[in-house]
Amino acid sequence: MADDRLERLAGVLVDYSTGVKEGDLVCIDTDPAAAPLVEAIWRRVLAAGAHPHLRVDLDGTQELLLREGNDAQIDWITPLRRAEVERADVRIAIEAEANTRANTTVDPERLARAERAREPLRRIHFRRASAGELRAVITVFPTNGTAQEANMSLAEYEDFVFRAGLLDHADPVADWTALGATYTELGTWLGERQTIRVVTDGTDLTLGVAGRTWIPCDGRENFPDGEVFTGPVESQVDGVVRFTYPATYSGRRLSGIELEFREGQVVRASADEGEELLLRMLELDDGARHVGELAFGLNEAITEFTGHTLFDEKIGGTMHLALGASYPESGGTVQSALHWDLVCDLRAGSEVYADGELVYRDGRFVEGLF
Amino acid sequence: MTDPRVERLGGLIVDYSLALEEGQIVRIDTLEVGSPLALACYRAALRAGAHPYTNVSLPGLGEELLHNGSEDQVTYISPIQWEEIEQLDALVTIWSEVNTRSLSRVDPERHAQHIAANRKLSNRRWERISKGEMSWCGTLFPTNGHAQEAEMSLAEYEDFVFAACHVHEEDAASHWRAVSAGLGARAAELGSFRELRIVGPDTDLRLGVDGRSWLAADGRYNMPDGEVFTSPIETETEGEIRYTFPAVYHGREVEDIRLRFEAGRVVQAEAARGNDYLRSLLDMDPGARVLGEVAFGLNYEIDRFTRNILFDEKIGGTMHLALGSGFQQTGGRNTSGLHWDMICDLREEGEVYADGELIWKNGHFLAEPALEVVESAVGG
Numbered sequence: 001m002a003d004d005r006l007e008r009l010a011g012v013l014v015d016y017s018t019g020v021k022e023g024d025l026v027c028i029d030t031d032p033a034a035a036p037l038v039e040a041i042w043r044r045v046l047a048a049g050a051h052p053h054l055r056v057d058l059d060g061t062q063e064l065l066l067r068e069g070n071d072a073q074i075d076w077i078t079p080l081r082r083a084e085v086e087r088a089d090v091r092i093a094i095e096a097e098a099n100t101r102a103n104t105t106v107d108p109e110r111l112a113r114a115e116r117a118r119e120p121l122r123r124i125h126f127r128r129a130s131a132g133e134l135r136a137v138i139t140v141f142p143t144n145g146t147a148q149e150a151n152m153s154l155a156e157y158e159d160f161v162f163r164a165g166l167l168d169h170a171d172p173v174a175d176w177t178a179l180g181a182t183y184t185e186l187g188t189w190l191g192e193r194q195t196i197r198v199v200t201d202g203t204d205l206t207l208g209v210a211g212r213t214w215i216p217c218d219g220r221e222n223f224p225d226g227e228v229f230t231g232p233v234e235s236q237v238d239g240v241v242r243f244t245y246p247a248t249y250s251g252r253r254l255s256g257i258e259l260e261f262r263e264g265q266v267v268r269a270s271a272d273e274g275e276e277l278l279l280r281m282l283e284l285d286d287g288a289r290h291v292g293e294l295a296f297g298l299n300e301a302i303t304e305f306t307g308h309t310l311f312d313e314k315i316g317g318t319m320h321l322a323l324g325a326s327y328p329e330s331g332g333t334v335q336s337a338l339h340w341d342l343v344c345d346l347r348a349g350s351e352v353y354a355d356g357e358l359v360y361r362d363g364r365f366v367e368g369l370f
Numbered sequence: 371m372t373d374p375r376v377e378r379l380g381g382l383i384v385d386y387s388l389a390l391e392e393g394q395i396v397r398i399d400t401l402e403v404g405s406p407l408a409l410a411c412y413r414a415a416l417r418a419g420a421h422p423y424t425n426v427s428l429p430g431l432g433e434e435l436l437h438n439g440s441e442d443q444v445t446y447i448s449p450i451q452w453e454e455i456e457q458l459d460a461l462v463t464i465w466s467e468v469n470t471r472s473l474s475r476v477d478p479e480r481h482a483q484h485i486a487a488n489r490k491l492s493n494r495r496w497e498r499i500s501k502g503e504m505s506w507c508g509t510l511f512p513t514n515g516h517a518q519e520a521e522m523s524l525a526e527y528e529d530f531v532f533a534a535c536h537v538h539e540e541d542a543a544s545h546w547r548a549v550s551a552g553l554g555a556r557a558a559e560l561g562s563f564r565e566l567r568i569v570g571p572d573t574d575l576r577l578g579v580d581g582r583s584w585l586a587a588d589g590r591y592n593m594p595d596g597e598v599f600t601s602p603i604e605t606e607t608e609g610e611i612r613y614t615f616p617a618v619y620h621g622r623e624v625e626d627i628r629l630r631f632e633a634g635r636v637v638q639a640e641a642a643r644g645n646d647y648l649r650s651l652l653d654m655d656p657g658a659r660v661l662g663e664v665a666f667g668l669n670y671e672i673d674r675f676t677r678n679i680l681f682d683e684k685i686g687g688t689m690h691l692a693l694g695s696g697f698q699q700t701g702g703r704n705t706s707g708l709h710w711d712m713i714c715d716l717r718e719e720g721e722v723y724a725d726g727e728l729i730w731k732n733g734h735f736l737a738e739p740a741l742e743v744v745e746s747a748v749g750g
Binding site: 025027032035038039042043046047049051052053054055056057058059060061064065068069070072073076078079080083084087088 | 393395397400402405408409412413416417419421422423424425426427428429430431434435438439440442443446448449450453454457
């Protein structure tokens with residue numbers, strides 16, 4: 001099962017995304033199914049003179065904990081996880097779900113509880129990452145589970161995943177570097193705007209972004225990548241948004257989500273499917289009703305919805321909002337155990353205005369903006 | 371389809387071997403192929419109110435490190451590992467190899483470096499175990515790799531392993547509690563002797579055991595289990611012994627070993643195959659020529675050699691004598707980097723005398739007060 005693209009992916013993750021160097025403690029956090037990719041990464045990390053540390057949980061343990069564990073057990077965080085997030089110089093997380101729906105029938109209250117329990121770890125992670133102490137990337141290894149979620153064969157899905165990472169290009173790192181430069185220019189330009197208004201079928205939403213930083217995402221923290229995002233001003237989100245694509249939350253699908261905002265808060269929420277879960281998520285904590293992130297998906301190699309946020313939020317010609325926590329480096333201040341990305345397709349019949357000026361139409365920024 | 375024996379084994383380890391309590395932290399080490407047993411342990415630990423988590427190794431990574439890592443990388447122990455070892459209340463090690471020979475071609479010197487570096491960590495673990503601060507149990511989940519090593523089909527090997535753990539019947543814990551009582555009585559009795567003499571084919575060996583205590587291995591540290599052992603007096607081993615089974619050290623086999631002891635030390639050693647390896651191990655350090663352990667294997671569900679020390683040293687009717695480090699808890703004083711268990715089959719022809727009196731013949735202790743308990747419990 002020697003797939004040349006796996007070697008390239010490992011190379012990009014180790015050398016480009018996280019820049020592993022001699023002496024680094026590199027935590028590789030994954031599921032057993034990702035073994036072939038882990039092996040390639042492990043070799044690269046050793047070749048860089050660093051120390052690989054493997055962290056693999058068995059499939060099925062989380063489900064057992066959520067179904068059979070008591071509250072104290074669900075709330076508990078392993079000392080190992082804490083030591084890892086505090087000590088690692090690099091973290092390479094590889095999702096490789098054997099079954100994307102293993103938690104579908106788990107009590108949502110318990111899922112939310114487990115989510116809250118992990119909040120301290122997330123906080124340490126973000127603090128160390130934004131202080132430059134931790135370089136962390138997350139990626140997806142194709143499995144039959146994720147292929148099935150995308151309505152594809154495994155071979156088709158592998159092609160999709162590797163194409164999205166530009167791994168079919170002769171020099172993926174050069175291409176990601178070039179894209180990064182473009183995203184940076186776009187981010188700088190957007191950073192000078194005060195408001196963004198998004199208009200499309202069922203959506204007319206205005207978000208204040210004055211003084212906020214737009215972050216270009218060029219494959220260092222997510223892989224594949226391709227977006228620019230910011231944290232909108234917490235009290236300045238007004239209007240209605242209807243998300244085109246279904247969203248998933250821990251193995252449950254929600255579709256036709258519609259949200260109405262006033263002064264930054266969700267004041268009305270509905271969904272064609274999964275409305276009860278949506279309402280529950282909004283009640284998770286104070287931050288869950290706020291927008292922590294506004295972003296434009298820019299990866300032209302991702303053209304279709306596949307039911308996995310890592311890819312869906314980067315579809316070229318989409319925008320997404322995240323309910324819940326913002327990324328501090330964008331200037332956003334929302335705190336929440338939730339960070340839930342919801343994606344809106346803008347490729348057909350849409351307009352985006354920046355400070356009243358039309359800057360984006362039908363999935364593309366207007367030529368000559370910057 | 372869950373094999374009920376796997377569920378029972380998970381429960382046995384958690385409830386009997388580790389006696390996990392509410393709030394305790396337990397790590398379960400396994401390869402993915404050991405997943406059914408790891409999940410059974412995980413579930414049992416949840417039921418006990420403990421905090422379990424799994425730690426899965428992926429095949430191939432250890433070889434990669436040993437083949438291509440620098441010395442710095444091969445001997446590295448991360449601060450994460452150091453922190454973790456202080457926090458564990460219990461550890462389950464599930465040995466479950468997909469390929470038992472994957473390290474065969476690794477440079478022995480680099481392997482030794484890696485083991486030596488990791489010994490710092492395992493020493494700390496043993497220190498915490500011996501102080502009663504944490505518990506540990508090593509067990510095995512049957513795979514084709516282990517079955518192949520034992521020259522059995524996977525189905526046969528599963529039957530063998532689960533019978534050895536006595537989880538082929540319900541209420542395995544009661545069985546092991548009875549075994550524990552029997553082995554305890556046997557150990558107490560052996561503790562009253564001053565000298566053992568082992569007589570068998572090409573074997574006539576005297577060992578001083580005066581003042582040493584015998585311990586019962588009753589399923590707490592290993593599952594399966596079933597032996598009583600002590601460390602003989604370091605200067606009093608005299609005579610010769612021939613080991614019937616191949617002796618395995620770090621995956622390499624030495625066949626048909628014959629040793630002659632004088633005043634506790636090996637003075638003559640030869641093997642039909644692997645002589646050089648035998649000699650190099652004997653010369654590892656001064657303690658490597660001295661016995662660190664003498665033990666009776668008493669698990670009669672284990673009736674054949676399977677090239678796995680977890681089982682082989684407990685074969686009912688055998689004895690094993692280990693060269694190298696002894697056990698402080700028994701009064702042993704020998705120190706060495708080596709602890710090499712070698713097994714002697716005494717089932718066909720074999721006698722053991724204690725202070726001149728015959729106590730064991732052809733693989734069984736003779737009728738004595740403690741005998742009934744041991745035989746009925748262990749023999750099942």
